[in-house]
């Protein structure tokens with residue numbers, strides 16, 4: 045197992061670059077600033093699958109807001125294909141923990157939603173929606189409304205909707221956290237299949253160590269507040285066998301990342317307790 049800072053060999057021209065990104069918030073009733081994330085440096089190669097894992101409150105959502113263009117860094121910058129991110133855009137597809145589907149639209153029409161914003165003609169929208177329904181394993185379910193779909197199926201629709209925009213990067217914020225364990229594992233397999241089929245660049249955020257190892261080519265372990273990249277771990281496992289999560293290699297990575305995270309989780313709990321007494 046190798047641990048590298050920013051992997052300069054593999055990342056020649058990054059698809060996505062976070063350069064010394066820091067985000068501070070004002071503290072109410074004080075001139076002090078609260079630093080949520082500090083000096084985050086991440087390069088994502090075109091087509092890479094990177095997973096961010098970190099303790100609660102380490103700034104994962106703050107980082108996602110910055111990547112989505114919903115807020116701006118206090119210092120540092122975020123570059124997509126070399127250009128600074130200045131606001132929200134269809135070049136970044138976001139999949140949230142909650143499916144965020146429009147309940148009054150069928151699965152097909154949810155997928156078509158963003159394509160309408162892009163101004164695509166109806167026939168093309170329809171064809172693309174069918175293509176992505178098939179890609180996520182929902183062929184034949186296009187006419188169902190969200191309430192007629194299981195949690196796993198809704199999340200597949202959300203993934204299909206994001207992919208249909210043909211974004212440069214797919215940002216995934218704990219997308220499987222609300223699902224039961226079996227559905228989560230089968231969607232992890234689906235996501236790997238979709239990633240291989242589309243060659244998309246994916247940045248995936250999770251609390252789960254197993255999920256991070258199973259999905260990521262690289263895992264960035266974040267520190268507790270302020271969130272920084274503690275280390276990058278390159279993941280090199282054979283995912284083709286049965287019960288991959290129980291094999292020797294996998295357990296080795298789990299122990300390594302657990303050890304890296306353990307102290308951070310404890311530190312985060314101490315901070316939370318201290319704040320509760322203020």
Ligand SMILES: Nc1ncnc2c1ncn2[C@@H]1O[C@H](COP(=O)(O)OP(=O)(O)OP(=O)(O)O)[C@@H](O)[C@H]1O
Pocket residue numbers: 069070078080099100101102103104105106107269
């Ligand atoms: N708008 C804001 N103003 C002030 N503080 C904020 C704001 N947004 C987030 N924070 C603080 O920044 C820190 C990081 O929050 P964030 O939600 O990004 O963490 P997280 O890693 O996503 O948490 P969790 O894993 O629990 O979802 C938290 O302490 C939070 O209270």
